[in-house]
Amino acid sequence: MKDRRARVFLLPKKLVGPMRDYLDRFRPTLAQDSEANALWLNQYGNAITPDGFSRELPKVTRRFLGVPLRTQAFRHIAATSIAETDPEHVNIIKDILGHVTLEMSERHYNRAQGVSSCSQFQSIVEDIQDRLPIVGRADQNKFSGRPRS
Template structure:
């Protein structure tokens, strides 16, 4: 039996003209100008991209199965029957629970902002129910590795920059990647935050130690988040800033303060940071350790080291409540959470 494939996603350039116009209007920053304007102006770039792709997936499917009527308003096309059929076909195509729920959420969010006068709440409710019932398609337990091994990989990469006689730019790259992965293992920031760290901005020196500080606008949960730079990595940070980063920044045409520099002297976007983590962990362990999986590892370590630790998990991973920690990570205290996790690492 051949598993059906979903039609391709429509890029925004292929959307009906009225849909494009409604999408742009919703993103404009003056909500008082006219109805619907500014409904999505507060969205992050990543959120806007997620919803745009989700709506493009819907239009691609709708055109392939029913034809897109360009004279209809976006919300008029999303009937209960069609949305139900869309969900049924995504299920038949083997899409994971979270993928199907995400596509429906994106469709509902797009219609809610593009056509606020039209009731489409049933789509969001359906997506919420799917998220509540969703189960991972893959078993993550088989891919979990002790946090100690991730940290050791970081140390090993930094050490290789001094002992393996790497040529040219490979030496500062190895040290950069090692420090990045070691910080990731100790603090578990999301890749988007890890990649945006700036010197004297997010990274601040207080006495003989450094701290990381992010504003609420920079955090996914819209709450400010900060922590001390790992004490065990203070010397490595000093060496990176004094020796290795200047070598990477030689090709820079500006005066960027971004902490992680590429071999071409440019700030590294989150996609590049994620790719480094993927490649380095695959080479070391035979399979990649994603940012999401690393957060499972951190939660597992805390749950094993401390009982009743869902508050710790929420604080360490930057969640607004303990619900996400309990549901998506591990069921298992909040100001001392980061210190507790590092104490756990010290015992390994």
């Protein structure tokens, strides 16, 4: 973890199968004759270092997600997701991410509230636009720079 303190969490049920596959099939292949005790191994059978992980993660996420993401992005995603989907339990962000104070966690909560408010506002604007008669709407072409037809 970022604060260099170990954490213990249960593995989500959806990840148990893939983790078993890794441990039973892939890790032994990577380990070959290596005596590495680390969970995650590189192609040479050595433990993946934090620097190596940080260097390779953006490459992997670009390949599979189309966007290079670093570890900090996953921290932000986790915190914001918790704040958006379960705001009553926003205090768990502190423990999951290893924040010393709730202040850091509150930043994510406040950001999530802003994102949620923006989405709600956008939805209201779209509803109003859908209800306006065509005559009452601004000429979209006039503002888009496209020629009128």
